[in-house]
Amino acid sequence: MISVIFVNGGNYLYNLILGRVLGPKEFADAALLITFLLVLSFVAMTFQLSTAKFTVLFDHIIFKNFINIIYKYATIIGSVFGILLIVLSTLFQDFFNTQSYQMFIVFGIGIPIYFIMSVNRGIFQGNKKFVSLSITYQGEMLSRLIITILLIYLIDIPSSILIALGISISFLFGLLPFESSDIEITKKHTLPSAKSRYVMRFFLLTAFYELTQIIINNSDILMVKHYFDAYQAGLYASLALIGRVVYFVAWMFVMLLLPKVVEKQKEGQPHTSILFKYVAYIMVLSVSIVTTCYFFPEFVINIMFGDQYISIAPLLWKYAIATSTFAISNIFAYYFLSLDQYIPVLISAVLGISQIILIIFFHDTLAQVVIMQIIAMVVLLVFQLLFFIKHQRIT
Template sequence: MQAITAIRSKKLSPEQLFMLSVLAVNGGNYLYNLVLGRLLGPEQFADAAVLITFLLVLSFVAMTFQLVTAKFSVVFENSTFNNFISRIYKNATIVGVILGALVIIGSSQLQQLFHTSTSSMFVIFGFGVPLYFLMSVNRGVYQGKKAFKSLSITYQAEMLSRLLITLGLIFLFEIQSSVVIAIGILISFGFGLIPFKFSTLKLKATQRIAKVESKQVRNFFVITAFYELTQIIINNSDILLVKHYFESYDAGLYASLALIGRIVYFIAWMFVMLLLPTVVQLKKEGKATAPILFKYVGYIAAIASVIVFACALFPETAITILFGDSYLVMAPLLWKYALATGVFAISNIFAYYYLSLDRYVPVIFSGLFGMLQMGLVIFFHESLEQVVHMQIAAMFLLLIFQVSYFIYDSKSKAVKS
């Protein structure tokens, strides 16, 4: 009771409460992955890692709809907003059904490509795809309106249901199967819709959006979709390529490395969620936006530095505590992978900042260096260490280009003024 009273007396802002919620959600997702890694062992965890990676890929694709919804929930008002929401729900549903059908139809080919034990896990996953797109639009409305309490609940409901249902099925029925993991993921999408305002789910708009506004939405959607594609490539291509090129045992080891090393990226994501609506609102009010960029870059750089140093000083301790002795062989690579993801997280803040301002050069940089990273791994994968080194090289080059562009853009503005 004293702790609750202390929290109330400090009167945490909605943004601070949301950040605490995101930390809790990320912690729950980490627990989910860690328990699976310990229960399944490296070989079976490789199959689980493919499903988890598919979930991350889906989240990035659907994030296009969430970010578009979030931005124009700030920009549009009244009837324009209502018509926009109807249109975005309709498009999200269509895309979700198409992508889900493609996953189901291509399940056998996906099994062969990633050497998984069954194709059923892809079929089950495919049925959940449309739900995830509806969930993302719903979250976009809450994000844009800064309804952080409702936004927090959707993330918590998804995480908790997936954790409890999956582990419950494994412990109660003693089934250590990727099918069980797929079922847990599917059900969690339904819980992730909570809270959902069904009154906003109108697939048919009462009137068309004005041509100028429609063009705004379309342009932002296209560039955001492109950027989320680069996120998919940079964040997930390494795990899928390793699963393709290496044996299941090595792929499982690498998946554990990636999970630990990406801590900084998942922490950075909560700042991105706050960044976009804040920058859009500041721009709308004619206020300076650079200070908020400096603030979040400083946060991420500090967090990344701490995590990289911790991974360098205590790699064996971290791996033993989180995954167990079976994964200790990856200890020397832990700080290197954390460095690559830390550098990417900082670069990501620059890209989302300019995306919020309808400036797209940094987004193009991300696309180019995402392809570079993928190409380097395809051509240089003699060992897992070499795969990590390729990612470090690509991400440092990306950060150099992002910072250089910011300096150039700042100087150009100063000359014009």
Template structure:
């Protein structure tokens, strides 16, 4: 016990959170890999579609999480109480609207993505409101830098999804896509832990001043736009491949994407630490650029390492993770990892400027996200072409972000 106490004292909350995020990412990868091996390429295509929808949901939820984190630093006392109430109301209302729309359009989604049933979309829709409430909860912990509680909520969501989904697939004789969707919804319930919000406080209205309300609305709106660009850039390729290619090819591409995105998922950890730190530095009148340089350096080293590993050992990596059935994707692995790395680095710049209320990088991401969709729509003769298009789009985006940064700091 003494040894553990000494270790705990030497580990900072930030380091604890980083370790937790690495564990969560590892668990999520294990979840994806087990699904890929259990279901095979064709059936995995539907499961991967649900995982992609979960990522889309996570980006939308990030709007509420980042806004809550930012104003947790800036607001206090009654303003903070009023702000919390406002965010919970917005999150719950938005979640219900999105869930209802998703449920109502399940037949359309079934036809677009060539699935056998719409039940997996309806099941997924039920859990949407919970996810947005959970996002506000996480934003409170992030903004207050209560990283131990923030770590717990990610751990409970990940482990419950992993374990419950596997149990359902092994024991329940129902279609796998439905079981995967049901496992995802159950994980949202566990992701609410720890939850210290009292629902009755929504009834008693605490008014936020008009000036602060406008400030919040502006940030939420612009963050929502940026998260939309994240959805477009990070998920449009999988959705378009699912639409344009056969089920087996879509499943193969999904495995490639899940491996290649490891850079982005780890980079997300630094975004969680970056935003409250930058906002606090700006509030205190201190320089913020050194924080950006530190995290860009971390992501740059990580990206280079992963791209090199994917280039040198593609067959070994794919065989270990998904098996021989997915081996045809080996030549594309390092190229997809390169595209994701470029996006991860440019993403750090965008979140940095978003923290400082500078929104040109948000607009740039939107422009290049839409250009990526357009290029894939016109150039999708092969999976190779889809990957090359993304490399071009993300390289151009990173160059544009660098030019903007230099223009602001020179």
């Protein structure tokens, strides 16, 4: 938990420094790359969560076969995503109104490494090797922070390309330490058919849920970058970064929640108390952040980004409400995902698509974009709570 706070703090500092150094217009491109990184992290999280779950459930030979298979597919899928980003780089430049297309090429080269890194982290997470897991996150964060700042100050080319380069290089540092003891590249590995189906079902449903996370958590920034000019998009990116602090912290609890719940279920022990504990943590954090953003919005904006971004201050507490509501509902969703209950995944998908539709029809101002998200996230949380109550009555 301490390590995750440190890593999230470093990532936050990384964003704040870029916002102050670049200004709203250039920060809009930087924020787009950071959003792409978040999108990538959600996709790669499918591999990490699947690896973590089956590291707990599988033993010996079956585990070794599983690890080799998951590494193989992580490499293939990561390469496909990377190639697609490179091939479509000019189209992305036109759609998102960016300064260059080269930033997508540089970013795409690093994607396969990120997917391999995520499987490695899943092994540490499932085995509860939290020291090793912490080192991989710290290495990625610190290298990205230091390398990016050095590149910006030392090399005179568009900042977006330098930021993409810093991100890609940081993936290499995130590979350390690397758990290689069970990797056998030259051998063919298979799983028993029943276990293979179980893995595939969990993987596909987790991937579907991570897709809903991408939609809910990042579609607003991508759509604002498309619908608004660079200055407005930069302002919104700063708003999103501040408002999402509660969501970043919530990830800390997701990392700890899944292995504990799977283990309790495996042993036939009750596990709702774990859920309640983490939900309580997030609620306390959410109330604190929303209250601060409501009473001291200009102070928060000034401290974090400077007076160039002060015009966005009135929306800060509203955006914090949207992200806090999403963070709480997300804890419920991952809890049920670890129990092989997938209806919350469908609920999230429907509400994620609803959020996009609402923003498509109501985006005259940034305030409208934020209000649409609040509506979608409140409805999502209500449905998650109703499903939890129904599930408790059945069990």
